[in-house]
Amino acid sequence: MRYYCTVEDGKRRLVAREGDDAYDLTAARPSVTAFDDLAHVADVASETVDEVAHRLVAEAASVPVPDETDAAMPLDVDEVWAAGVTYEISEQAREAESGMPEMYLDVYEADRPEIFFKATPSRVVGPDEAVGVRGDSKWDVPEPELGIVLHDGDIVGYTVGNDVSSRSIEGENPLYLPQAKVYDRACSLGPCVATPDAVGDPHDLEMTMTIDRDGERLYEEGTSTGEMVRTCEELVSYLTRHNTVPETTVLLTGTSLVPEEGFTLEAGDRVDIDIERVGRLSNPVTTV
Structure with missing residues (x-):
């Protein structure tokens, strides 16, 4: 999967893209707003990032594929x-x-x-x-x-x-x-x-x-x-x-x-x- 951050009403949201489909993971888990949030959950669960995301997709809303020029920074890098x-x-x-x-x-x-x-x-x-x-x-x-x-x-x-x-x-x-x-x-x-x-x-x-x-x-x-x-x-x-x-x-x-x-x-x-x-x-x- 590929993971994008979008901004809606001033709030950042993490979107997972698989092929031509995209899903708002933040709608499923409000605490997950950037890629590093997802990576942290995956580390705790001893799973891959994609495995965690696939579980969230079942609860996430479908959204348009993000425009790459409108995307926000996808992660909070240290x-x-x-x-x-x-x-x-x-x-x-x-x-x-x-x-x-x-x-x-x-x-x-x-x-x-x-x-x-x-x-x-x-x-x-x-x-x-x-x-x-x-x-x-x-x-x-x-x-x-x-x-x-x-x-x-x-x-x-x-x-x-x-x-x-x-x-x-x-x-x-x-x-x-x-x-x-x-x-x-x-x-x-x-x-x-x-x-x-x-x-x-x-x-x-x-x-x-x-x-x-x-x-x-x-x-x-x-x-x-x-x-x-x-x-x-x-x-x-x-x-x-x-x-x-x-x-x-x-x-x-x-x-x-x-x-x-x-x-x-x-x-x-x-x-x-x-x-x-x-x-x-x-x-x-x-x-x-």
């Missing part, structure tokens, strides 16, 4: 982390921007992946909310990524993520990475959470990104998560190794869609990221 240099093109791009290019090749080929902190809840936006580019940065790009949704360190679903980044700040010095990555509106997630059964093999998903400005298509490319040199399980293993993550954590898995050197995001642009069997995340851009 932390967002990210992996870097997991695709060859990402390694090449970060070599090109950096004064220390050899370090990125070393990470790409190393046993240990790059894992870094990305966002607190206040820095994350949902579908159709504006992602930010820093006012002190001259080169800013979106980074479309498959996001792994964790409950107490276990994989319970997948979402779409945009790891917006300042390539100019990181390129000045790798030690500036936190400033290039962590700032207001630096991350977007959504439009839903798809469970492992709905996604199937997370390493075989088509991913596309488009960037539009003033009605003109500036960028349109696609790739596959099959190009990733690390597995989701491996990345989660390193994130949780000697590190107790909060109950609801998202780990972004890296990008392989990199706009050409010289392109930079501007306020008013719109970024659309589509991942097969997960969904389409759309965000306008603003300066922060």
Whole structure:
């Protein structure tokens, strides 16, 4: 199943979608208003999220399939982390921007992946909310990524993520990475959470990104998560190794869609990221 949050009369509701059918799970259990609520119940019951949802569907009202651009943030995330240099093109791009290019090749080929902190809840936006580019940065790009949704360190679903980044700040010095990555509106997630059964093999998903400005298509490319040199399980293993993550954590898995050197995001642009069997995340851009 795929799980969306909608807002009705100012109140959030969790909607489960299976094929062309959708069900208001909050109507069946008023305390379940986001995906992490459902994941918590499933953990207590020692069941999968979909097994819990199927029981609630019998009591839930049928509703229209949510419009992904109108959906709210599907979960209350405690932390967002990210992996870097997991695709060859990402390694090449970060070599090109950096004064220390050899370090990125070393990470790409190393046993240990790059894992870094990305966002607190206040820095994350949902579908159709504006992602930010820093006012002190001259080169800013979106980074479309498959996001792994964790409950107490276990994989319970997948979402779409945009790891917006300042390539100019990181390129000045790798030690500036936190400033290039962590700032207001630096991350977007959504439009839903798809469970492992709905996604199937997370390493075989088509991913596309488009960037539009003033009605003109500036960028349109696609790739596959099959190009990733690390597995989701491996990345989660390193994130949780000697590190107790909060109950609801998202780990972004890296990008392989990199706009050409010289392109930079501007306020008013719109970024659309589509991942097969997960969904389409759309965000306008603003300066922060």
